[in-house]
Amino acid sequence: MVYYIVRRVLLAVPTVLGVCIVTFLLFNVFASPEAIARRQLGKNPTTAQVQAWVHAHGMDKPMFFNLKPASDSRVHVLDSRFWSQMRELLLFQFPESDYLHENVGSLIKARIVPSLTITVPAFLLSIIVTLPLALFVAYYRGTYLDRTALFVCVILMSIVILNYIIVGQYLLAVVFKYFPIYGYEFGLNAWKFVFLPVILAVAAGLGGGLRFYRTVMLNEVRADYVRTAMAKGVSESGILFKHVLKNAMIPILTTTVLSIPFLITGSLLLEMYFGIPGMGNLLLNAVNNSDYPIIRTLTYVYSLLYIAGSILTDISYTLVDPRVILE
Amino acid sequence: MAESHLKIAIRRIKKDSLAIAGFCVICAFAFIALLDVVPVPYRDAGGLHFNRTALDYLARKPVELSYSPPLARTGVLNRKEFALHSLHLLGTNILGEDVLYDALKGVRTAFIIGIVPLVIAAFFAIVLGLLAGYYGGWVDDVIQYIYQVLSSIPGILLLIAMLTVMERGIWQLCIALGVTSWVGLCRLIRGETLKVRSMEYVEAARALGASDARLLFRQILPNVMYLVVIEMTLDFSGLVMSEAVLTYIGVGVEPGTGSWGRMILSADRELPNGIWWNLTGASVLLFLLVLAFNLFADALRDALDPRLRKG
Numbered sequence: 001m002v003y004y005i006v007r008r009v010l011l012a013v014p015t016v017l018g019v020c021i022v023t024f025l026l027f028n029v030f031a032s033p034e035a036i037a038r039r040q041l042g043k044n045p046t047t048a049q050v051q052a053w054v055h056a057h058g059m060d061k062p063m064f065f066n067l068k069p070a071s072d073s074r075v076h077v078l079d080s081r082f083w084s085q086m087r088e089l090l091l092f093q094f095p096e097s098d099y100l101h102e103n104v105g106s107l108i109k110a111r112i113v114p115s116l117t118i119t120v121p122a123f124l125l126s127i128i129v130t131l132p133l134a135l136f137v138a139y140y141r142g143t144y145l146d147r148t149a150l151f152v153c154v155i156l157m158s159i160v161i162l163n164y165i166i167v168g169q170y171l172l173a174v175v176f177k178y179f180p181i182y183g184y185e186f187g188l189n190a191w192k193f194v195f196l197p198v199i200l201a202v203a204a205g206l207g208g209g210l211r212f213y214r215t216v217m218l219n220e221v222r223a224d225y226v227r228t229a230m231a232k233g234v235s236e237s238g239i240l241f242k243h244v245l246k247n248a249m250i251p252i253l254t255t256t257v258l259s260i261p262f263l264i265t266g267s268l269l270l271e272m273y274f275g276i277p278g279m280g281n282l283l284l285n286a287v288n289n290s291d292y293p294i295i296r297t298l299t300y301v302y303s304l305l306y307i308a309g310s311i312l313t314d315i316s317y318t319l320v321d322p323r324v325i326l327e
Numbered sequence: 328m329a330e331s332h333l334k335i336a337i338r339r340i341k342k343d344s345l346a347i348a349g350f351c352v353i354c355a356f357a358f359i360a361l362l363d364v365v366p367v368p369y370r371d372a373g374g375l376h377f378n379r380t381a382l383d384y385l386a387r388k389p390v391e392l393s394y395s396p397p398l399a400r401t402g403v404l405n406r407k408e409f410a411l412h413s414l415h416l417l418g419t420n421i422l423g424e425d426v427l428y429d430a431l432k433g434v435r436t437a438f439i440i441g442i443v444p445l446v447i448a449a450f451f452a453i454v455l456g457l458l459a460g461y462y463g464g465w466v467d468d469v470i471q472y473i474y475q476v477l478s479s480i481p482g483i484l485l486l487i488a489m490l491t492v493m494e495r496g497i498w499q500l501c502i503a504l505g506v507t508s509w510v511g512l513c514r515l516i517r518g519e520t521l522k523v524r525s526m527e528y529v530e531a532a533r534a535l536g537a538s539d540a541r542l543l544f545r546q547i548l549p550n551v552m553y554l555v556v557i558e559m560t561l562d563f564s565g566l567v568m569s570e571a572v573l574t575y576i577g578v579g580v581e582p583g584t585g586s587w588g589r590m591i592l593s594a595d596r597e598l599p600n601g602i603w604w605n606l607t608g609a610s611v612l613l614f615l616l617v618l619a620f621n622l623f624a625d626a627l628r629d630a631l632d633p634r635l636r637k638g
Contacts, residue, residue, distance in 0.1 A: 018476030023488065030492045151345075154625070158618035160568045162575055162591050163610050170598050268483065269572065283484075284576055287491055295491060299484045307479050 001318070008311045019303045020089050023296050028063065028081055031292070039290040040098050057098075058084060085296075094297050099289040104297045107282060114184055115278030117194050119267050122201035126209060127256065129202060134213030135240055141218060149210070156207025164204040165273050172196055182275040197270040216251045220244045249320040253313055339630035346626030352619035356434055363435040363585075386431055388413050391423035397604050418604040420593065430608040432585025437616060439497060440504065440570040440580075441563040447505025448562075449555050452512035457543050457551075459513075460520025470517070474510045482507050486569075490578035497580045500573065504566060512558045519551045553631045560624035564617040571613060587613045 037053040038045060045053075054060050062068075064082045088095055094105035137149045173181040179196040220226065221244060229239050268280035275281075279298065286294035340346050363382040368375055389412040395402030397418040402409055411419075417426035459470040477485070489503040523529060529546050537546070573579040574588025582589070587609040594606035 014472065015475050015479050018472065019479055022476060022480065022485075026488050026492055030489075154621050155618060158564065158614055158621050160571050160591075160610070160613055160617070162571060162588075163606075163614075166591065166594055166598065166606065174599060268576070272576070283487065287487055287577055290491060292491070295484075295488055299480060299488050302484050303480045306481055 005311070005315065008314065012307050012311065015307060016090075016304065019300060020086055023089075023299050024082055024085055027292050027296050028085075033057075033060065036098075036290070036292060089297070089300050095293040097286075097291055097294050099286070099291040100294075104294050107294070108279060108297070108301060111277055111279045111282050113186070114190075114276050115267060115271065115280065117190050118197050118201070118270060118276060118278065121194065122198045122205075122267075123256075125198060126202045126205050130206060130209040130213055131245075131252075133206075134210050134217060135245065137210065137214050138217035138221065138244070139236065139240055141214075141221065150214070153207040153211040156203075157211070159204075161204045161269060164200050165269055168200045168203070169196065169273065172199075184274075184276045193274065193276065197274050197276065201267070201270060212255060213248070213252060216248045217244055220247050223247070246320070250317060253316055253320065336627070336630040340623075340626050343626045345622045349619040349622035349626075352615060353623060356616050356619070357438065359431055360435040360438040363432065382431060382435075386425070386428045388415060388425040388428060391415075391419045393419070393423050394421060394602055395419045395423075397426075417608045420590075420605050421597075426590075426604050426608045429585065429590060429605075430587070430612050433587040433590070433609060433612060434585075434616075436497060436580060436585045437567045437570065437587065437613070440500065441567045441620075443498075443501040444504035444508060444566055445559045445562055447502065448509035448512060449559060451505075451509040452516055452558075453548070453551075453555065455509075456513040456516025457520055457547065460517040461524055461539070461543055461547065463521075467517075470513075474513055477507070478510045486573065487576075487578055490573070495578070495581045497584050500570070500580055504569065508562060508566070512555065515554045515558065516551050519554060520547055523547050523550050557624075557628045557631055560620065560627050563624070564620045567613065567617055567620075571609075 033054045034050055037050045037057075041049055041053060051060075058081065061084070062080045064080050085095075087093070092105065094103060094108070096102065097104055097107060100107065137146055140146050169181065173179045173196060180193055184190065184193045217240070225243060225247075226239055229243055234243075267278065268284060270276070271278045271280035272284050282294060283298050285291070286298070340350075359382065362385065363380045365381045366377045367379050367381050367384040368377050369379055370376070391402055391411055392409045393402055393404040395411055395415060395418050397416060398414060399418065400411060402411060402419065402423075415425050415427065417430065420426055420429065455470045455473075459467040485507050486503050489506065490499065493499040493503070524542075524547060529542060532542055532546050570579060570586065571588035571591060574586045575592050579588050580586050590605050590609035594602075594609075597603075597605055
């Protein structure tokens with residue numbers, strides 16, 4: 001087990017390096033330093049201003065290898081944009097934001113908690129709501145109820161998340177005034193502001209989730225062990241809840257982790273729309289201000305979280321399926 | 328036989344009335360998109376112009392002063408009523424433009440966003456998936472590494488990163504969406520190629536002296552194409568929706584291109600003032616197109632995918 005975890009983490013190292021390289025290439029090869037400087041300096045900067053900005057941000061250094069002797073007449077081969085940015089990311093010494101002039105690391109730290117207060121409840125609640133519904137639909141498989149539920153799922157899936165958010169906020173917060181429209185409070189009072197975004201996130205994911213879980217369950221229902229259980233007289237609900245649910249856990253676990261990137265999209269829009277000062281909000285403001293250090297760092301941080309998440313999924317397989325032995 | 332295979336698929340889809348309905352709606356939308364491509368030239372003092380499409384010719388209405396509700400005779404601007412030049416089925420927006428026309432302009436954009444990225448993605452996925460599955464070894468390792476890295480970056484972030492770096496525009500959006508959406512299909516094709524390459528008919532062709540290229544494109548590719556077709560129809564809806572989301576957060580198509588995302592974006596300020604038709608126009612068209620594609624894609628997958636075939 002320990003051996004497996006160590007090996008998985010070591011195997012993730014080249015992937016993390018690859019992510020670093022992709023983000024570096026995006027923000028250094030496809031965008032010229034002068035163009036970035038001009039965007040940040042605003043109204044018609046002079047050439048001298050642009051060059052001063054580029055120099056101050058270390059973007060006049062060579063791309064990969066610095067072969068020119070420095071002022072102390074020594075050659076610092078690794079004094080280049082690539083290596084300094086890699087060092088920043090890998091050692092978590094994040095750069096300073098171009099627009100907010102704060103360290104990106106501390107910006108992110110301040111925003112993790114508001115983001116988590118949305119995503120974690122939404123994640124858990126959607127599983128709690130969707131799984132029993134899926135079992136219920138699977139129980140009535142092939143009936144009129146099942147077909148109707150499937151059609152409703154497709155309809156729910158065809159509504160873009162923007163509509164859930166806009167209409168949901170308008171109806172529940174503006175018209176019926178059940179919830180505050182906008183804003184956030186730290187501490188225990190956060191729940192008031194978190195409630196509506198969480199509900200909307202669950203509603204937006206319900207159709208796709210329900211349909212997927214149903215498919216997973218039905219794949220299991222056709223398995224031999226179900227026929228055996230039926231033959232020895234186990235009740236239909238006993239089969240579903242005891243046998244099928246347990247066996248369906250592996251595909252369910254995989255997709256719940258794979259759905260985390262989609263949670264990011266959802267929380268991005270929800271945070272923007274409800275004024276929650278989380279990471280999604282930070283990212284969208286960075287997009288509007290062309291704040292590349294924030295986008296670069298957040299891409300890296302989210303990728304790390306994703307890689308960590310997929311390792312955790314593999315480990316959690318052992319918890320639900322004794323047949324999986326990690327070596 | 329390839330043809331009978333196709334015939335079986337068509338027969339299966341024909342039995343599904345929802346899929347047929349979906350297909351008809353898709354055709355109607357495609358017709359609108361085509362109307363927006365065909366130019367209807369007109370002549371004025373400056374000579375002959377080709378920048379008007381058939382859709383402009385048919386659906387464009389004179390611009391009013393400002394908002395007006397659907398089918399109204401008058402609109403209100405600064406508490407003063409103004410008379411409308413023509414009847415607007417879905418009212419007008421803040422600039423006085425016909426909402427129905429705006430929404431119909433979004434159809435062509437939706438089709439471009441739904442198709443061009445898929446073609447780009449299918450190209451990458453087919454080439455890399457076939458190579459990885461067929462040659463194995465270090466080729467497979469390199470390609471797997473590339474998609475491992477790309478799939479570790481959450482798609483939306485990679486999209487935002489690419490789109491902030493590039494200029495804004497519909498073709499840039501297509502490239503970014505194409506680059507971020509080939510990994511899933513590539514995985515599937517690689518797996519299928521691994522299976523197919525050691526089948527008897529491929530072995531037989533190899534024994535007859537067929538070259539690698541011939542084996543790849545004449546023997547293996549036709550047998551993995553069903554994956555491409557299934558994946559492309561399933562992904563269409565997601566892409567159309569992501570156009571709306573990306574335009575909404577400010578990295579989508581450029582102003583001046585028809586876009587449901589931008590219409591939905593302006594609803595933020597309009598809805599509290601009781602102006603619902605802009606949001607409704609864009610949302611209903613978007614919903615109908617996505618729903619039609621979802622219904623059709625499901626039926627197509629059930630008809631084409633041998634893994635789902637019973638008995």
